[in-house]
Amino acid sequence: MKNLFIGSFVDTPQLGKLRIVNDQALLVDEQGNIAGAIDVDEAVSLSDNPQIQTFRVPTGSFLIPTFCDLHLHAPQYLYLGTGLHLPLMEWLNEYAFKAEEKIDDDPEGLGHRVYSSLANRLIRSGTGAALLFGTICEESNLVLAETFQSAGLRGFIGKLSMDKSSRPTYVEASSDASLSAAERFIHRCRDIVKALPANKQFVEPVLTPRFVPTCSDELLSGLGRLASKHGVKIQSHLAEARDQVNWVKLERGVDDIDVFDRSSLLTSRTVQAHCTFLDPSSLVVLHEKGTAIAHCPLSNVYFSSQPFRLREALDLGVNVGLGSDVAGGYTADIMNAMRQAVIASRIRESYRSENEQEIQRTQPLEGSSSQSTNQSTTLAVHWTEALYLATKGGAEALGLSSGSFIPGAAFDAQQISLIDNMSGKGIGQLDFFEPVTNITEDLIEKWWCLGNEQNRTGVWVQGCKLL
Structure with missing residues (x-):
């Protein structure tokens, strides 16, 4: 049976690129691979098809690769x-x-x-x-x-x-x-x-x-x-x-x-x-x-x-x-x-920056070759890059097609729930003081920093639900 997922989707198709798509519909074929994205209005009509099982991602939740x-x-x-x-x-x-x-x-x-x-x-x-x-x-x-x-x-x-x-x-x-x-x-x-x-x-x-x-x-x-x-x-x-x-x-x-x-x-x-x-x-x-x-x-x-x-x-x-x-x-x-990957990288960047400043303080300004070090890139890694490493980067290292929501990829996904729609309150350590509607980068970062097992309400591998 095919599966139709309607809701918000988050992935990192490239290093450092965070992609958030709200009100999206993904069709997953009988083999558990993503057949493609379709219009939400079309998805609503497909949801009546007995050959298609429909899963609606609740408001305040999103799907992300495993x-x-x-x-x-x-x-x-x-x-x-x-x-x-x-x-x-x-x-x-x-x-x-x-x-x-x-x-x-x-x-x-x-x-x-x-x-x-x-x-x-x-x-x-x-x-x-x-x-x-x-x-x-x-x-x-x-x-x-x-x-x-x-x-x-x-x-x-x-x-x-x-x-x-x-x-x-x-x-x-x-x-x-x-x-x-x-x-x-x-x-x-x-x-x-x-x-x-x-x-x-x-x-x-x-x-x-x-x-x-x-x-x-x-x-x-x-x-x-x-x-x-x-x-x-x-x-x-x-x-x-x-x-x-x-x-x-x-x-x-x-x-x-x-x-x-x-x-x-x-x-x-x-x-x-x-x-x-x-x-x-x-x-x-x-x-x-x-x-x-x-x-x-x-x-x-x-x-x-x-x-x-x-x-x-x-x-x-x-x-x-x-x-x-x-x-x-x-x-x-x-x-x-x-x-921890982000923390370690930021510590490395702090040491690099301090060492450069020390060299600049102790070396003569004229003819100092150390001045070129100001042009070096940061050693710090952004949280979106770490998310890529955990999903798409790891999948590529293993030769897997999963890791992002693209046509032909295996549907390996997890559902992350930020709020309890009955009470309107954040789940686990996630406290919200304004209503959560569309998924935004700020909300993803908050989950990335504070989220835990309580926020994980579904896991699929090759289209099969495990949790």
Whole structure:
């Protein structure tokens, strides 16, 4: 059956461009794709068609694309919000590896409970697609895939590949064993959905070398060959923390971006998380390779000693989206990631501005080359740009057609309700002192700053209602 949505629509079709259309009607076809926008008067007549299901977005509410989470460790949802006082490598040994091993010991029991809870949490948070790190166990990752498929969520499932580990009980036997398991997982994960029509296939496998310290050169090169052979996506961590960066440099003699590159793992199907220690020349490399970045501002505060160069990456044309980095980030809500991305960028801009002023104060005016720095662009990111990263930017990084309301795009949407039409009062933290009629940019910004789960009153993925 076709679906007709009548009301207000908000999206960001381009970076920095906020589009608000009130009194719009969108027709969604039987496959869950947007057939096109139609005149509201025509939509009213269509609403009487028994072959079309009509959904009217109430006054004071709007539809916006669902969020994409480009970096989430599914088994780490087990201990969310724990142990974040430790440096990265210590935290992995003390918490992450143990939790993942615990899931692998009981995939059908504990694993299913954790993954079901995570899927429900993502739906309530407005996330329609997630790029997921799993564990090293094939069976656990198949449970993860089946859980997301059953929930109707888009899940890009990454079986971890790691033939080196500081925890002897949590490691694959060899590079050959790891590669064999990765290839089996590709086939077994695809088998879950192969009998379904294309518009109902919500999960797919992703090659996932955890990061360079846990992968031999032989394993990484083999994964590069597998990615090319099977046309699958790739994900990993890149230049995340100083201890990790120094570890790779000492052991391999080069930076981890060079290790990934020589292993053919920087491709247009690759998403690399963090990248906080990449300089502009390395960002250029990612742009040339077509590799996307999952920006995880919250976990960067805990595990990286410097922030990600977000503005520079965007200016260079790198495809960037947002990640929660559960459990390095203590919330799966991408709304928090949006806000934190803006905060981090504004702090960077404040430091840049202060440093320029200090240089101008201390250097002679005549012949000072520092005067040219006044022409540099701001490092701050606008909230509408962060909204783009959470929706359209993330969708493009995952190769999805969703992320904006255009003909042919998958209808992945969430309904945001600002007011209770019975009482006329704002929902949750949203206080309004004048009537809300048409949706405006000021109202969207207010929701962006103050909105929460209470304001989310509907979620659709591929035209199917999940909430």
